């Protein structure tokens with residue numbers, strides 16, 4: 001009794017009833033973005049129908065409602081990440097903006113010429129480019145922790161990169177291209193032993209597993225709401241309070257100030273200091289509803305179901321002649337990346353779309369890790385808790401048909 005039923009949660013997602021090319025949609029592009037349950041869609045409507053106002057400023061009823069809803073979403077986000085205080089949760093547009101905020105606000109004050117920043121080969125471009133830009137600007141050096149042939153970080157090689165010049169390590173918790181779950185807590189502890197601080201990119205982790213920033217002991221954590229069944233345009237930065245308090249703002253404007261004269265501006269403490277201007281109030285509230293939704297199911301339940309799906313999907317895909325899985329680490333979440341001998345990934349993606357199956361084919365904004373495997377692109381089905389064994393059967397059967405159409409053996 002009480003077993004998780006993916007067919008029943010699927011009914012919470014109106015778009016999963018959609019037809020494409022006369023077939024019922026099978027959404028296996030969850031690493032790119034996740035679909036939204038009715039509970040999130042309705043929460044957005046309720047906000048605009050009953051609560052909409054700018055926050056913090058005016059002393060009227062709707063301002064109080066919207067401020068309460070926005071701050072309640074911050075508290076839900078705090079609880080979701082197990083941060084110790086809402087003062088450690090900054091709302092941003094998403095993981096990309098979060099990483100840029102940290103690179104600009106923290107980096108400007110803490111990185112100097114000759115310093116080093118460490119990333120890994122697994123990183124999404126969002127966790128490469130801002131550091132490359134910072135290093136170029138300040139004369140610092142970007143160093144990269146390598147992976148083995150399974151797509152897992154080689155910890156001994158990572159540790160060799162750490163030294164007294166290392167200011168920051170920025171690593172993904174789950175690779176969006178391969179699905180590798182990195183040993184983020186261990187890598188954080190190793191960085192700390194060398195005096196470096198740590199940013200964990202949780203964009204691909206939050207929808208697949210329970211996250212506990214205190215257990216990870218990372219200094220920063222970022223994620224995007226749209227990858228965890230919430231709206232686009234909202235995400236969060238977690239930062240340890242002592243570190244956020246020492247950081248200058250990165251953007252100036254309303255909301256982030258305590259007092260302004262032409263001579264001098266006094267800034268608010270975190271998080272307001274990092275939230276200049278009118279934020280994405282409605283979508284923050286929508287994110288709060290998404291968090292409530294997944295927490296009602298339970299992240300541990302979701303993780304367990306997705307492991308079953310991942311095992312089932314791996315076996316199914318390996319039954320397709322000529323198919324090669326890219327990313328075979330022992331610890332994986334959410335992603336099954338593959339290529340098929342002599343087939344263009346784009347053609348595979350189009351053939352699947354004709355059967356109603358949505359997957360991403362391409363470089364997944366992670367060119368370095370694909371090139372590590374000698375590839376420019378893979379086909380990437382990616383999972384969420386509303387996926388079923390039937391979805392994966394449909395994927396494998398479509399690939400087998402594609403193969404036979406291709407004269408494959």
Ligand code: PMP
Pocket residue numbers: 031032093094095096097124126127172174175176201203204224365
């Ligand atoms: N990091 C990882 C690991 C990702 O998968 C993504 C999104 N594909 C990002 C960062 C960037 O997220 P966003 O585009 O929502 O800012």
